[in-house]
Amino acid sequence: xxxxxxxxxxxxxxxxxxxxxxxxxxxxxxxxxxxxxxxxxxxxxxxxxxxxxxxxxxxxxxxxxxxxxxxxxxxxxxxxxxxxxxxxxxxxxxxxxxxxxxxxxxxxxxxxxxxxxxxxxxxxx
Amino acid sequence: xxxxxxxxxxxxxxxxxxxxxxxxxxxxxxxxxxxxxxxxxxxxxxxxxxxxxxxxxxxxxxxxxxxxxxxxxxxxxxxxxxxxxxxxxxxxxxxxxxxxxxxxxxxxxxxxxxxxxxxxxxxxxxxxxxxxxxxxxxxxxxxxxxxxxxxxxxxxxxxxxxxxxxxxxxxxxxxxxxxxxxxxxxxxxxxxxxxxxxxxxxxxxxxxxxxxxxxxxxxxxxxxxxxxxxxxxxxxxxxxxxxxxxxxxxxxxxxxxxxxxxxxxxxxxxxxxxxxxxxxxxxxxxxxxxxxxxxxxxxxxxxxxxxxxxxxxxxxxxxxxxxxxxxxxxxxxxxxxxxxxxxxxxxxxxxxxxxxxxxxxxxxxxxxxxxxxxxxxxxxxxxxxxxxxxxxxxxxxxxxxxxxxxxxxxxxxxxxxxxxxxxxxxxxxxxxxxxxxxxxxxxxxxxxxxxxxxxxxxxxxxxxxxxxxxxxxxxxxxxxxxxxxxxxxxxxxxxxxxxx
Numbered sequence: 001x002x003x004x005x006x007x008x009x010x011x012x013x014x015x016x017x018x019x020x021x022x023x024x025x026x027x028x029x030x031x032x033x034x035x036x037x038x039x040x041x042x043x044x045x046x047x048x049x050x051x052x053x054x055x056x057x058x059x060x061x062x063x064x065x066x067x068x069x070x071x072x073x074x075x076x077x078x079x080x081x082x083x084x085x086x087x088x089x090x091x092x093x094x095x096x097x098x099x100x101x102x103x104x105x106x107x108x109x110x111x112x113x114x115x116x117x118x119x120x121x122x123x124x125x
Numbered sequence: 126x127x128x129x130x131x132x133x134x135x136x137x138x139x140x141x142x143x144x145x146x147x148x149x150x151x152x153x154x155x156x157x158x159x160x161x162x163x164x165x166x167x168x169x170x171x172x173x174x175x176x177x178x179x180x181x182x183x184x185x186x187x188x189x190x191x192x193x194x195x196x197x198x199x200x201x202x203x204x205x206x207x208x209x210x211x212x213x214x215x216x217x218x219x220x221x222x223x224x225x226x227x228x229x230x231x232x233x234x235x236x237x238x239x240x241x242x243x244x245x246x247x248x249x250x251x252x253x254x255x256x257x258x259x260x261x262x263x264x265x266x267x268x269x270x271x272x273x274x275x276x277x278x279x280x281x282x283x284x285x286x287x288x289x290x291x292x293x294x295x296x297x298x299x300x301x302x303x304x305x306x307x308x309x310x311x312x313x314x315x316x317x318x319x320x321x322x323x324x325x326x327x328x329x330x331x332x333x334x335x336x337x338x339x340x341x342x343x344x345x346x347x348x349x350x351x352x353x354x355x356x357x358x359x360x361x362x363x364x365x366x367x368x369x370x371x372x373x374x375x376x377x378x379x380x381x382x383x384x385x386x387x388x389x390x391x392x393x394x395x396x397x398x399x400x401x402x403x404x405x406x407x408x409x410x411x412x413x414x415x416x417x418x419x420x421x422x423x424x425x426x427x428x429x430x431x432x433x434x435x436x437x438x439x440x441x442x443x444x445x446x447x448x449x450x451x452x453x454x455x456x457x458x459x460x461x462x463x464x465x466x467x468x469x470x471x472x473x474x475x476x477x478x479x480x481x482x483x484x485x486x487x488x489x490x491x492x493x494x495x496x497x498x499x500x501x502x503x504x505x506x507x508x509x510x511x512x513x514x515x516x517x518x519x520x521x522x523x524x525x526x527x528x529x530x531x532x533x534x535x536x537x538x539x540x541x542x543x544x545x546x547x548x549x550x551x552x553x554x555x556x557x558x559x560x561x562x563x564x565x566x567x568x569x570x571x572x573x574x575x576x577x578x579x580x581x582x583x584x585x586x587x588x589x590x591x592x593x594x595x596x597x598x599x600x601x602x603x604x605x606x607x608x609x610x611x612x613x614x615x616x617x618x619x620x621x622x623x624x625x
Binding site for chain 2: 019022023026032035042043046049050053078079082085089093097100101103113116117119120123
């Protein structure tokens with residue numbers, strides 16, 4: 001297997017490792033707060049990946065400075081726009097998850113989702 | 126450009142704005158606004174549908190003033206317009222049918238919030254149906270998830286909050302994978318508009334470049350959307366979410382929310398990746414296997430359930446399995462059967478949820494199986510509606526479920542190694558369906574004297590007029606889908622042709 005590409009693209013590899021860490025935390029952690037942290041790591045890894053893909057070495061952010069209008073001077077602005085949209089989505093989703101966590105904590109006095117499920121089964125609601 | 130062509134865009138905007146407007150309204154006004162908005166959107170969708178049917182070709186609507194590779198677009202064909210119309214009508218019926226429960230189960234100061242969620246849900250569904258841009262699709266997938274979560278937890282008890290949390294976690298895993306898939310596709314092709322991506326994917330596929338990234342992207346998007354639409358084994362949140370939320374929410378969630386994701390997946394298969402590439406990629410085989418497992422396991426879980434609402438919810442798992450099995454066949458006929466099953470399941474499952482709530486109303490609000498004995502006599506219309514829905518799910522001729530089973534069987538025949546597993550799973554699943562649905566129907570019509578027991582009472586169909594009307598309309602919809610299936614199947618075929 002050729003690993004030279006991996007060395008060349010190591011920032012992308014890092015972002016994918018971060019994605020995997022976030023994904024598995026969101027899936028496997030029992031504590032709801034840790035799950036939400038996992039969610040944020042996962043989303044941030046994705047933004048890192050997108051930003052990397054839009055970056056072109058030696059160019060600057062696409063804001064016209066000193067009257068330079070040539071395409072060659074700037075990086076690809078679309079991934080940056082996607083990252084901004086993604087951040088908005090991620091913020092609202094995290095806020096919703098946190099508010100759900102508060103609700104659950106007030107009612108069951110625990111952050112462990114499995115314990116909550118067993119409590120509900122005992123209640124027989 | 127004719128005025129009709131603006132209507133899809135207007136219907137998305139109208140539903141979005143009525144959502145914001147509801148936030149400053151009281152519960153009653155928000156309810157009226159919601160009703161007016163849904164009727165308006167349904168009327169507009171009907172006009173668009175007739176227009177597209179008349180011209181016989183799809184059109185692209187530019188959002189803003191930038192042309193194809195830069196601007197955002199929505200695209201309207203027969204299938205999109207028809208789906209939008211159908212979703213509007215079913216949602217209208219689900220909301221109307223549950224008015225009494227909404228009034229009783231939702232706190233007064235939160236009533237307008239419920240209608241905000243419904244408006245936003247309709248907006249995101251319409252956008253998912255019409256959009257021609259993958260990233261827009263992702264954003265509306267998230268809006269869809271958030272508003273669905275609101276629908277689950279509006280009835281406040283421990284179960285629904287727990288179910289909403291589980292639903293959010295699963296959905297977020299799914300949307301993470303979907304977003305990653307979209308990022309890969311963007312990096313490989315350099316586009317976000319579906320038609321442009323498809324052109325590039327064709328070139329990439331021909332030259333054999335980027336084989337692995339493309340495969341990974343297809344896999345991530347398929348699995349992400351499969352998780353979000355509760356394909357077995359990602360269904361753990363589903364019975365609680367459908368079983369304990371208010372009846373309109375359960376009906377809307379099972380019949381529409383998961384179908385929005387499925388429709389997006391069909392669009393991705395046809396309009397983004399191209400069906401040839403999908404057939405080569407073998408990702409569909411995985412969907413096929415999980416679809417078949419879902420068909421069987423969902424039905425077995427439903428048999429073991431003693432709570433009628435949860436039983437109907439588990440039946441959804443089985444029906445989603447059918448739809449993914451149709452994808453897995455990877456033929457035109459399979460996809461057509463899946464689309465028809467989307468329609469048929471939406472019409473039937475909302476009918477089942479509404480009638481199940483009518484039945485439990487007459488039985489001291491108990492969802493327990495043994496309290497339902499003779500409920501078919503106490504609430505006659507709900508009993509009949511539940512029987513019709515059950516027969517349709519089992520596949521009784523003249524009802525919509527029969528046609529979808531027939532289409533699945535026809536699609537499976539002659540499909541290589543998939544033929545026998547698909548046919549056997551269809552047969553086994555039908556028998557299992559019959560076991561739990563007929564068991565319930567027999568229970569409903571077993572006479573028992575409950576006259577003296579508290580809470581057990583007769584409900585006449587005029588007592589809850591809106592629900593009776595909604596149930597009658599849904600029964601009619603089932604019959605229309607079952608008896609008039611030929612033109613509908615033709616329209617689906619025409620619409621799929623426009624996808625290419």
